[in-house]
Amino acid sequence: NAGVTQTPKFQVLKTGQSMTLQCAQDMNHNSMYWYRQDPGMGLRLIYYSASEGTTDKGEVPNGYNVSRLNKREFSLRLESAAPSQTSVYFCASSEYPGSNQPQHFGDGTRLSIL
Amino acid sequence: TQLLEQSPQFLSIQEGENLTVYCNSSSVFSSLQWYRQEPGEGPVLLVTVVTGGEVKKLKRLTFQFGDARKDSSLHITAAQPGDTGLYLCYSWGKLQFGAGTQVVVTP
Numbered sequence: 001n002a003g004v005t006q007t008p009k010f011q012v013l014k015t016g017q018s019m020t021l022q023c024a025q026d027m028n029h030n031s032m033y034w035y036r037q038d039p040g041m042g043l044r045l046i047y048y049s050a051s052e053g054t055t056d057k058g059e060v061p062n063g064y065n066v067s068r069l070n071k072r073e074f075s076l077r078l079e080s081a082a083p084s085q086t087s088v089y090f091c092a093s094s095e096y097p098g099s100n101q102p103q104h105f106g107d108g109t110r111l112s113i114l
Numbered sequence: 115t116q117l118l119e120q121s122p123q124f125l126s127i128q129e130g131e132n133l134t135v136y137c138n139s140s141s142v143f144s145s146l147q148w149y150r151q152e153p154g155e156g157p158v159l160l161v162t163v164v165t166g167g168e169v170k171k172l173k174r175l176t177f178q179f180g181d182a183r184k185d186s187s188l189h190i191t192a193a194q195p196g197d198t199g200l201y202l203c204y205s206w207g208k209l210q211f212g213a214g215t216q217v218v219v220t221p
Contacts, residue, residue, distance in 0.1 A: 004156070035211075040123070040213055041213055042120075042202055042211040042212055042213040042214045043157070043202070043211045044210075044211070045209050045210070048209070058209060059209075059210065090156050090157075092156070097206075098206065099144050099145040099162075099164065099206040099207070100145065100162050100164065101206075102147070102159040102162070103157075103159065103204075104156075105155075105156025105157050105158070106156055107154065107155050107156055108154075108155075108156060
């Protein structure tokens with residue numbers, strides 16, 4: 001029962017390098033989300049995809065791009081990594097983007113940018 | 115801008131004590147969710163509250179939603195070390211989490 005799977009779990013990049021974080025869910029959920037978590041700031045929404053074929057910006061989209069590859073997969077790309085993007089990144093999914101829907105989270109990708 | 119304010123930021127208590135954490139906003143919530151996050155893992159949903167004045171219980175955890183739907187609280191009775199974690203409130207209407215309350219329960 002995998003739920004939401006994120007790869008990689010850890011990554012160290014140099015400033016200016018690019019990288020794609022992968023996320024896949026096996027719950028047949030329509031909606032998927034990318035968050036970053038920094039100390040003292042909770043989780044902040046980067047981008048989300050309410051349904052296959054749609055993506056929308058969240059609170060902190062600058063420096064990131066996303067692709068909803070299919071219903072299962074939602075990737076996050078850093079085109080030119082900056083030290084300010086050092087964070088823990090979480091992917092989540094929900095059946096629909098609605099007020100009573102639980103979000104199911106992966107275990108995160110810990111990303112350090114030197 | 116943090117629209118959901120959680121307090122306190124950090125709480126350290128002994129096993130068996132009670133604790134309360136709060137989530138407040140200047141605007142009305144359509145509904146509110148509480149999550150708990152343990153180290154190295156993603157958050158896990160504890161409860162969703164929808165109706166003003168609503169009270170929900172989950173074993174030793176009691177969740178209240180304010181009458182005006184601008185605030186919520188989580189009360190833990192007789193805390194245990196297994197209650198240690200980061201408690202986060204979430205608003206679907208704002209697509210936003212609060213900054214969280216880190217709770218540490220020591221034996």
